[in-house]
Amino acid sequence: MSESSTAPLTTSDGVPLKVSLAKALRREKLRSFLLIAPLLFFILISFVAPIADMLFRSVENAIVPDTLPRTVVALEDWDGSKGELPGEPVYAALAADLKEAVKEKLHTRLGSRLNYDMPGASSMFRSTGRKVEKFTDGNYKEQFIKADKDWGNINFWEGLKQLSSRYTDGYFLSAIDMERDSTGIHFKPEEQRIYLMLFGRTLMLSVAITVSCLVLGYPVAWLLANLPLRTSNLLMILVLLPFWTSLLVRTSAWKVLLQDQGVINDLLVWAHIISNDNRLPLINNQTGTIIAMTHILLPFMILPLFSVMKTISPSYMRAAKSLGATDWTAFWRVYFPQTIPGIGAGAILVFILAIGYYITPELVGGTSGIFISNRIAYHISSSLNWGLAAALGTILLGVVLLMFVLYDKIVGIDNVKLG
Amino acid sequence: MKFKTTVLAATAMALASSVAVAKDMTIVSWGGAYQASQKNAYTDPYVKDHPDINIIWDESSAEAVAKLRAMNEAGNLTWDLVDVDAADSFRLCDEGLAMEIDPDKLLAPAPDGTPASEDFGAQLVNSCYIPQIVYSTTFGYRNDVAEWNGATPTSICDVFDLEKFPGKRALEKRPINNVEWALLCDGVSKDELYDVLATDEGVERALAKLDTIKDNVVWWSAAAETPQLLADKEVVIGSTYNGRLFSAIAEQDQPIDMLWDAQVFSFDGWIIPTGLPEDRLAMVEDFVKFATDTQRLADQAAYISYGPARASSAPLVGKHATLGIDMAPHMPTDPANSKNVIYYNFEFWADHRDDIDAKFQAWLAQ
Structure with missing residues (x-):
């Protein structure tokens, strides 16, 4: 008696009952999953994926490093708090990046993106894009500032540096009426909070x-x-x-x-x-x-x-x-x-x-x-x-x-x- | 058996030919009277000569920019030709969603041989845009307001004069045009408008001027609201597109008059979306060449009171198609109406729209 109670119960083909039961249950579960699979798939494709994609846009900022790869690298060593404009290598990198972007017609796209944070960037990239192909080698800084005086504006460069990473929290800050500048994160002026x-x-x-x-x-x-x-x-x-x-x-x-x-x-x-x-x-x-x-x-x-x-x-x-x-x-x-x-x-x-x-x-x-x-x-x-x-x-x-x-x-x- | 084969072959051929014949062209426009004028002046005569083309209208111009961007990202372009206003064409051109065009190659020259780029002149505001009409945003006022004691508004600043012209005003729920008018009436000269507006103080100054009438303003977001508000006596004076006021005055006989002072000129026109397959592009280009020639643009003015974008079309503008009245005096471009005009500053607004709009909305919400 005591022996039979400790030995595991088995089915007729010798498989322990527990295992066999679990197997049957798994099959049952799989079958019911297959029944709802079309609906699940449909919801994933038509509902979850688009929403996830849309939500992802709130942090995505690849357009800046993708369009201006050299400039972003060159800007890494520059520190705006000293009150000096970036040096000639940065402007040279920018010229190389922009020339390529103009060929692909990406510069105006980048301009619209930057314009959300820096009003004026849109026309700056549009007009500079028309001129950059005629730039002569060397002395890029002067040529850029001649093309549009905002290239000599230190605030613009600081803004660009902040936006140069692949992901940004800028959109979320804007969405709660805040902004980030060289002194840190703080609320926008009263008349712009909404x-x-x-x-x-x-x-x-x-x-x-x-x-x-x-x-x-x-x-x-x-x-x-x-x-x-x-x-x-x-x-x-x-x-x-x-x-x-x-x-x-x-x-x-x-x-x-x-x-x-x-x-x-x-x-x-x-x-x-x-x-x-x-x-x-x-x-x-x-x-x-x-x-x-x-x-x-x-x-x-x-x-x-x-x-x-x-x-x-x-x-x-x-x-x-x-x-x-x-x-x-x-x-x-x-x-x-x-x-x-x-x-x-x-x-x-x-x-x-x-x-x-x-x-x-x-x-x-x-x-x-x-x-x-x-x-x-x-x-x-x-x-x-x-x-x-x-x-x-x-x-x-x-x-x-x-x-x-x-x-x-x-x-x-x-x-x-x-x- | 033979009969059956013949029937089958005939059916197959009929099917094949009908597939080859029916070429769909999807044109996006605004719906309503404006789309009807395009249908009458452009597509009806075109389809008469090209019975193989089937025009499908999509009334999505108001959301065209967002939808084109979504189509572009999805890689599934279902539109062939899109009607947008000039400001939107800047965004589309900048985003690479609208195709760049060579006006002299794509568009027909004027009857006297003037190349299209000269005939359209400054109206070709960017490298993607093919303008059709000049429209203006201007004011209409009720001409039966007892409190005005017989006075009629003659200057834009009368809109801001609540003492002489009491009553509610209808203004658009966005900063564009409103801030320009406010600054003009605050003593800024027309040449300096955008220099002033580019500064924070300038925007504050414009909003302060608008503040003086804020309690008496009904803000509209659809252009059809103003004629309705005027007709219902909800407002005594209001801004909207001149064509909307024309139809309220001439077609519906409302007691409304036009105030043309400081009207803001802008354009409406076509863009061709980027990425059309070659056969569709060829079809669209052929249509655009036809639809923007001198005669067609002049014809459109018989159905709606917007000025043709070509210089050579202006002398050909005739009478209204159903009312039989002379259309020239109702055109925003008519010399008597265009003594004092503001040209919509596309570059400025492309740069500053989001920024000023945020301030404007925050001001509205106060």
Whole structure:
């Protein structure tokens, strides 16, 4: 007896049972992995890889060492704090680099890159590029300064030296309103700071939008879940209707309603609630953004709430009341706690969608109601400063993940239910 | 069996020939009235002579720079010809995304034999750009504002005069043009504008001037907003492209008049993306030669009130295609309208746009 209990169990072909079981389990796992492999592959290719590539741009700076390899090496020994311009070898290296860059038409590209940090670099490289081919050998320093006097500006050389490494933290510094110069890292002058304020405002307005969606959406979801089927179906169509209308149409409709000479102000003036000279500023400010975005995101709050409320049996409320609870107590102590998973799901959906919105704030937000995403869009499509856009995007992503972790700590992510 | 073979062969040949016949050319433009004018003046007559070419319009000009860069990085160029404004063409040319051209080789000479480089003259702002039209950013104002007591704005500085011309203004939500106008009305002469703007103090000075009307400004980001705001009485005066104001005034009969003082001239035109395969490039070059000749540029002015970029086209500008009104007096280039003009300074803005824009946005947000 005691012998058989210590000897390992084996299968009929003599393989220990443990090994055989593990093997079967592995096969099972492999099979299920193969089943999800196409989706995983698809997500990697179409979602994770592009995002990773975009995020990588926030530190990537290869264009400088790649276009000016000799100059970067020659600059290594130079120290700008002495207040002297680099020597002739640096200018000679620059001439050699530029001549090659002009042939490949890379010099203007580099100029645009440097221009993000040093305004003026763009035209400097463009005009010097036209002249550098005619430079005679020797005395390069003089020829460069003659071509563009900024080549004799020590600040430019210091900037170039800072940007000469393959990776840079410059974009991230810019994204939090800081800069680096010879004295170290510090905040930009007050009148140039913008991003931190915009991050703060984006978070604040997104919270406001989430809260107003909840306040407006909760009663609607309750009605949807408790009305007779025919009425609630009609109501459901009304909730879904905005989904079938173009975002731009909905936003423009709010313009017509909210502007100074718009429908709402006209009605209020007509009803003598406000005077004609004191029309309410409802659009082109934060109010406009909150109103229009609450409307647009409301279904994302109502639907999860509805699907959670639908599963709550009405007999709980009846039981509470039969045990002597008032309407309010029955709602607050019995019904409301059961809807919290729906609130959690709706709030996360609305908040995350709100944080990345930019079309609506651009159209109705004026100057005080725009989001950080409007600046990201500007850097992607207008200024082509994709590095800065990537840095801003990375920070935004980080903030969202942080909020997620906080949410998990406070409410618990298990408590989220979509139905 | 024989019949079947014949049918098969015929089908195969029909398929082969239809493949050979249908050549797609993707042209990127702005949509709306402007694209319609290009269709009427350029592509419709061209396709009549070249039935084998199928024009596909893509209304992506507003995002053209970013999209071209993305296409270039992905190595998958789906556009053949792109309409962009001149400032964008600088970025595209600098980034190597637009092809450098030789105007005299690519473009048709004027009817009297003047080479294209002379006929376009200074409008060829960089080595990649083929301009089509001159447009201006200028002001329109409502001509029925009771508070103005019959006065009408005649100078750019009336925009900054809240006492004489009370009411809201519409300005573009970016520094370009606004800071120039502000400095002009703060006593800077036109020749010194960009020297002043290149300094931190100059930018501060311009923003301080704009500060005097900041509370009365509605900021627009799409050019169509200003005519709408004017029509809705939301603003009494506002800046936008002159063609937008023309259609509000002439086509929609709104009570709006033009203020041409200190209008800012800029261009819109074509760039050919770098890296087109040879056959597509040949097709595009043939089209561009046709679409930018003297007659075609003059024809476009019958559909939209923008001035042709060729000197030789100006005398050929006729009447509006549907309204029948004389177009010349509505052109920004008309001598009566262009007494005081600012030329968009492309080099300056290519250098300083990001820098001044950051300050401008920070000022806006205060």
